[in-house]
Amino acid sequence: MYRAIDFFRGSVCIEAVCDYPERFLNICIQNEIEFWNVERISDKVIRMEVGIKAYQKLRALTDNKEFHVRPVRKKGMPFFLWHLRKRYVLLAGLVLTVACIAAYSMFIWEIDISGCETVSEAAVLEAMERAGVKIGTYAQSVEPELVRSRVLYDIKELSWFIINVHGTRAEVIVRERTERPELIDESVPTKVVAVKSGIISRMNVYEGEALYKVGDTVQAGDVLVSGEMESISSGTRYVHAMADVYARTWYELSLSIPLLYTEKNYTGEVISKHSLCIAGKRLNLYFNAGISVSDCDKISLIKTLRLPTGNILPIQLVSDEYHVYEKVQAELTEEEAEAILRERILQKLSDLTGGAAVVSSEFSSRESDGIFTLTMTAECLEQIAKLEPLTADTQPEMSN
Amino acid sequence: MAGHDMLRSISRTFKLPEELFSGMPRIEINGDEEVTVENHKGILMYEDEQIQINGGNAVVQIRGRGLRLCTMTRTILTIRGYITGVEFLR
Structure with missing residues (x-):
């Protein structure tokens, strides 16, 4: 560190010739001339390093002829620049380099985003770009409050956004919004209907009157639990029916691939x-932008x-x-084709059932005219209940 | 000398830094490689094997080999080298 400072300040290594070098040192101190690295060369010669201003002061002191000072070596940035004063191109290059570095440090060249969980960093970068901040933006033009408002308006999933510009780096910290749970409006009368056909294997009714029991076969669209409840004392009342209904369902899927x-x-x-x-x-x-292939x-x-x-x-x-x-x-060999199709069929089944458990499955394959076909028959256990509002012909009034 | 002795006893009584009143130098020795002298009054002799410093009431003589004056200001100086002894000459 001290060497770096000495380099930028510049220093002169001098030799002082006098009868009593000790007296020369004391004169330096009395005149507030700082020096370092003192070395005794001979009885009458002493070598030391001084700063540029101190050297000028020393030269003024040599008028009294009591001692003689001669420079041995000059080093540091000021002398380096002094040597360059006639080399205009080099000097211009130096000035240009310094100007480039100064200009470079005025723009944002790195955007560091942290805190993204479900929202992608690319989406945040795009929103920031729409707000006027991207790689190469003039750092002084960034208004954190304005950028924050625009990004939060653009990306609804974010609840908090802050941008700090440190030199050429923009540090962005985001926090995502916690999803509000879906509220069930229990004041609306509903019924539970089957979305798929199957045999009911498990049924949990929380509210309403069950119209089917475990082991019954239902068709898609059948009302499983009614929101209309009969009571001897209070007559008909309408409730918000809720139930979990699991049923065994069957699927037959086929996929083909050319061999x-x-x-x-x-x-x-x-x-x-x-x-x-x-x-x-x-x-x-x-030079040639095109390629031959x-x-x-x-x-x-x-x-x-x-x-x-x-x-x-x-x-x-x-x-x-x-x-x-x-x-x-x-x-493709038939084994390879079957492996490819088996993976695709299982993925398709998972997409259809929403990842329901597969109880059993059977595969059959055939090859015809170079086309390999794989067929799967699967039995699944899945949730088939779906809430629907009561139809218009029923009373829409809730009873407690 | 009587005045200095009185100042020294006063500074000891009130637990004040002695070097402030007695005019004596404050010497700090780091191993056998560096000596720092505060409150000096100048250099009397400067050689590779011996440096004498005016300490006000006494002359501080530093002996060794390859002794060099690294830094020197009006109040403090630092000597580096292989130091074999520090003594007071009265």
Whole structure:
């Protein structure tokens, strides 16, 4: 640290010639001339380092002829610049570099988002861009309150947003809104109907009158629990029927796949094209933008340059790699086709039943004209109850 | 000397830093490599093996090998090197 300060301030290594070097040191102190690294060269010569101003003061003191001071070595930034004073191009380059660094430090080059759980960082970045903050934005123009308002208005899932600009880095912290639980309006008379056909295996009725029992077969649309309850004392009353009804359901699903297909056979030839992306502007490092082959996969590798300190530079090295391939005909074996279709059918069943438990399943397959077909028959156990408001012909008044 | 002795006894009585009143230097020795002298009055002799410092009431002589004056201000100086002895010459 001290060396760095000395470098920027500049220092002069001097040799003082006098009869009594000790007296020279005391004169320096009396005149408030700071020095360091004192070295006795001979009986009458002493070497030391002093600052630039101290050196000028020392030269003024040599008028009394009691001692003689001669510079041995000058070092530091001021002398370096002094040597450059006639080298205009170098000096201009230095000034330009300093100006570039100063200009660079005025823009945002890194956005660091934390706190995202369900909302993606890309969505936050897009909302911020709409609010006027993105990579390359002038840091002083960022108004945290305005950005916060706009982002919170854009993304309803966020409850809290803050942006702090530290130099060239924008630190964004978000907190997501806790979902409000769905409130059940128990004042509305409802009935429970079956959404799928099946045999009831379990039934929990919380409110209303059950019209079916365990073991009964129901069709989709049948009313399982009625919200209309008869009472000897108070007549008919309408309630908010609620129930969990699990039923055994059956599915038959079929999927087909051709056994012959076209496959990519990579030749190993890779065409690379490099370009520089400076502050969002792309600069190609090649002349011929086109490529001679049509069948290829393009993979773009983007490398963001960083300083040794970790700061991001607004320069990206983009390498586009074109992997050339040939289209060849390939054939699936029946085992491979069955494995592929089995996975797809199970996924389709899961989508249909909402992830209900599969009690049993059977698969059958056939191959015809190069088309392999897999059929699955599955028995599931799933929730089939659904709340529906009572129809208009019933009394919509609630009774307690 | 009687005046200095009186100041020293006063500073001891009131538990004040003695170097403020007695005019004696305050010397700090770090191992055998560094000596810091506060309240000095200048340098009397400066050689590689011996440095004599005017300490007001006494001369502080530092002996050793390869002695160098690292920093020096009006009140404080630091000497580095292989130090073999610090003594007072009266």
